[in-house]
Amino acid sequence: MKKVHNFSAGPGILxxxxxxxxxxxxxxxxxxxxxxxxxxxxxxxxxxxxxxSRELVKELLGVGAGWQVLFLGGGASQQFAMVPYNLLRENGxxxxxxxxxxxxxxxxxxxxxxxxxxxxxxxxxxxxxxxxGYEIPTDADYLHITSNNTIYGTQMKSFPKxxxxxxxxxxxxxxxxxxxxxxxxxxxxxxxxxxxPAGATMVAVREDILGKTERKMLSMMDxxxxxxxxxxxxTPPVFPIYVVMLTLRWLKKNGGLMWIEGxxxxxxxxxxxxxxxNSLFKGTVINPEDRxxxxxxxxxxxPELEPEFDKMWKAADISGIRGHRDVGGYRASLYxxxxxxSVQALVDVMQAxxxxxx
Numbered sequence: 628m629k630k631v632h633n634f635s636a637g638p639g640i641l642x643x644x645x646x647x648x649x650x651x652x653x654x655x656x657x658x659x660x661x662x663x664x665x666x667x668x669x670x671x672x673x674x675x676x677x678x679x680s681r682e683l684v685k686e687l688l689g690v691g692a693g694w695q696v697l698f699l700g701g702g703a704s705q706q707f708a709m710v711p712y713n714l715l716r717e718n719g720x721x722x723x724x725x726x727x728x729x730x731x732x733x734x735x736x737x738x739x740x741x742x743x744x745x746x747x748x749x750x751x752x753x754x755x756x757x758x759x760g761y762e763i764p765t766d767a768d769y770l771h772i773t774s775n776n777t778i779y780g781t782q783m784k785s786f787p788k789x790x791x792x793x794x795x796x797x798x799x800x801x802x803x804x805x806x807x808x809x810x811x812x813x814x815x816x817x818x819x820x821x822x823x824p825a826g827a828t829m830v831a832v833r834e835d836i837l838g839k840t841e842r843k844m845l846s847m848m849d850x851x852x853x854x855x856x857x858x859x860x861x862t863p864p865v866f867p868i869y870v871v872m873l874t875l876r877w878l879k880k881n882g883g884l885m886w887i888e889g890x891x892x893x894x895x896x897x898x899x900x901x902x903x904x905n906s907l908f909k910g911t912v913i914n915p916e917d918r919x920x921x922x923x924x925x926x927x928x929x930p931e932l933e934p935e936f937d938k939m940w941k942a943a944d945i946s947g948i949r950g951h952r953d954v955g956g957y958r959a960s961l962y963x964x965x966x967x968x969s970v971q972a973l974v975d976v977m978q979a980x981x982x983x984x985x
Contacts, residue, residue, distance in 0.1 A: 631945065634965070634973070635946065636777050637777065645870060648873050668859060673869075683872065693834055699863075708848070710737070710815070712840075715741045716842075720742040721768055722791070723737065723744070724747045724770070726754055728754075728953065729773055756914055757784075769812065771794045772787065774799075775921050775922070777919075777922045779912070792811075800919070802821050804888040834854065897971065898961060907928055907981050908925050920961060921961055923959045924950060925959075945973055959973060
């Protein structure tokens with residue numbers, strides 16, 4: 628099968644060897660003569676998968692004792708509610724930075740549960756930049772940030788220093804570059820960008836921040852219940868967790884986060900250099916330091932030519948570069964497993980298009 632150049636924003640591209648290993652496991656997992664999709668999540672074979680997955684997450688984030696790793700359902704959207712449910716005290720407050728649609732949704736959920744303050748926002752310029760220089764309240768229960776914004780193409784290249792616990796939604800740039808996990812108290816991420824398929828959400832949490840809300844907790848929404856149950860309080864998303872393990876193995880084998888950062892920087896440079904050079908395209912994020920290495924967003928300088936451009940990139944076996952329905956334009960998602968050759972294929976099309984229509 629000839630595979631297309633996959634720029635999908637999510638579920639996104641996965642390494643070819645991971646897809647093959649996952650496919651094989653769906654037929655015969657661990658030489659059990661059973662499919663991975665059929666085995667008990669309580670079996671020793673799958674417990675080994677859970678254990679390795681958790682250890683790989685902790686190793687790559689650089690966190691150790693006192694940290695717990697969970698794999699839950701519900702996507703990052705469920706974490707928008709679980710975070711304040713577990714961290715926002717009944718008479719406390721939470722601080723949020725609003726950098727896009729997903730941050731806005733997290734803020735909406737937190738406001739239902741308690742006093743939620745938006746301390747910085749880039750909404751005034753259609754979320755086209757990352758706010759900086761804002762004051763973080765020292766009396767808030769936690770600060771919530773979103774590291775990368777898939778729809779608008781912005782990314783935090785550094786993180787705020789804070790005396791209060793920092794919570795970060797890293798759904799779209801998790802494990803794309805080295806990060807000191809100890810800067811945070813809780814990190815969550817949907818798997819379907821850089822870690823695996825849709826269906827699993829990773830939560831890494833420092834256990835000492837839990838149990839302080841004075842709230843009577845629902846079991847399924849309580850991180851402590853899932854920790855006590857070894858992330859198996861209910862049947863976990865078995866197949867997605869297995870693919871997460873394979874993907875993190877692939878990442879570690881090839882050189883870890885330092886290696887993938889170099890790969891991702893090269894892809895982003897190639898993509899943005901062409902966007903900036905080409906007379907028929909322009910980036911939607913002006914400040915280079917705010918541009919996402921994961922999601923390069925751009926529009927045409929002559930929008931009436933979009934149908935012709937669409938024909939050309941589709942003919943080149945390119946998939947998934949139309950922008951989010953809320954903003955239009957184009958978006959090239961450059962997740963970890965996307966090869967540089969795919970970016971070059973898109974750049975070649977953009978250059979050929981300019982020669983024909985400029």
